[in-house]
Every structure is written in structure tokens, then in C-alpha cells.
Amino acid sequence: MIDKLKTLMGLTLKELAVKLDEELPPQAYTPVPGGANLTDIDPNYMRKILNSVFGLCGVGWGYDYSPENMTLTSEVRESKNGPYTVVVAVLKYLRFWYKLVDTDGKITVHTIDASGGSENGNAAYAMKGAITNGIGNAVSNIGFQESVYLGLRSHRTVGAKKAPVVGKNGNGNGNGAAATPATRTCPIHNVPMREHQRKDGTGTYFAHQHNGKWCYGKPVEVAKVA
Numbered sequence: 001m002i003d004k005l006k007t008l009m010g011l012t013l014k015e016l017a018v019k020l021d022e023e024l025p026p027q028a029y030t031p032v033p034g035g036a037n038l039t040d041i042d043p044n045y046m047r048k049i050l051n052s053v054f055g056l057c058g059v060g061w062g063y064d065y066s067p068e069n070m071t072l073t074s075e076v077r078e079s080k081n082g083p084y085t086v087v088v089a090v091l092k093y094l095r096f097w098y099k100l101v102d103t104d105g106k107i108t109v110h111t112i113d114a115s116g117g118s119e120n121g122n123a124a125y126a127m128k129g130a131i132t133n134g135i136g137n138a139v140s141n142i143g144f145q146e147s148v149y150l151g152l153r154s155h156r157t158v159g160a161k162k163a164p165v166v167g168k169n170g171n172g173n174g175n176g177a178a179a180t181p182a183t184r185t186c187p188i189h190n191v192p193m194r195e196h197q198r199k200d201g202t203g204t205y206f207a208h209q210h211n212g213k214w215c216y217g218k219p220v221e222v223a224k225v226a
Helices: 013-020 043-054 123-142
Strands: 029-031 039-041 061-064 070-079 082-101 107-120 183-185 192-197 204-210 213-215
Touching (some): 013 043, 013 123, 061 123, 070 123, 082 123, 107 123
Antiparallel strands (some): 029 039, 061 082, 070 082, 082 107, 183 192, 204 213
């Protein structure tokens, strides 16, 4: 029975799972402020994907919540520039729903319960953020950007230049371990320097460690930190 179900856009559940976890453009992934290298996903892309796989919001998918489940509190916090006010919005309960259709044309509605929260200097934005957060928590249960939550994809890896994969035939087209980084000799210390990927994905650089510090094969006064 489950193999006969499709979204209103005609996707099977297997195709739905693939589409939900499909890699988004690099700009869709950003670091979470103070999140210990955690990755945030632009909610505009989330809504775009949901519309493409389920159908327009309100037709193929949507969400419901009661106003009494939204609470707002104000907090005064301190910063180096002085005190400031933050509005904290907590959505205690949100129900996300989406529709599936079987081969007989019967439409069924499926729901996921979630909660969300957000904070902002503006109450309206804090409330909007709490709703968005709740939707994100709900759709993560059906595989939206699953690779991010599993640690297989992040703002650090998307868009970065990937090392070629060396296959059994050695031509980089098969399965196997990643290629060993290239090396060159440091002209200052006469030791091997390994190739490293730049954090912004714009290329590579060569470096080695000397006395606990990184050396880039150039005099200190002109050395550039990658």
C-alpha cells in the first residue's frame, strides 16, 4: 500500500525522500551564531522545496497552531554596548500536515506535531521565527536535509572544492579512498609541505608545521594565512 502513495505533485515516497535531502545552493547553508559549527538552513529554501514536492502551501501541505500556544516574553540582556531588549517567542504546539494520494485517487492527510522558538528585537519577527522553527522541526522528521542533521553536509562543505576519489583503476572515477593531498618541499626548512583546502572553498594552499606554528614556505613578513 505504501508503495502506491504519491504526493500531489506525483512523487513516490522514495522520490520524495531523495528530493527532500537534495543538496541546496551554497547560500542556503549558514553557520548558527555561537552554535559550535552547527549549520542553519535558509527557511525560504525549505518552503520552496515543500512547495515543489507537495504542492502549493495550503493545498499540498500546511500547518496549524492556536494563538494561545504562542507565548511572548521580554528579556533585558547586557552586552559590551549596554543593555538591550530581546523578545522571546515560544510556540508550544504546531501541527504540520501534508497530503498523499493513492492509485485510486483517494487523498489522505498526514500530520506531524512539533514546537518551535525564536528570539528577536521585534516581536513580529520573533513570532514568525518560532513558526518557521516549528515547521523545520516537523519536516526534519520526514527527511528534509537529513544529511545536515547527520553531519554529512554543512555550510563548511557545500560549495567547497572536493578532492577526487581514486578508484581501482586509479583514474579518479571509481569508488575508493580520497586522493592523498599533493606535497611540495618547503624552500625554507627543506621539508614536505602538504596541500590543504581553503576554508572558503576558493582553492588550496601548501603548508607544514614548524616548532608548533604553520609555515607557508615564505618569509614571515610576507607569509599569508590561508
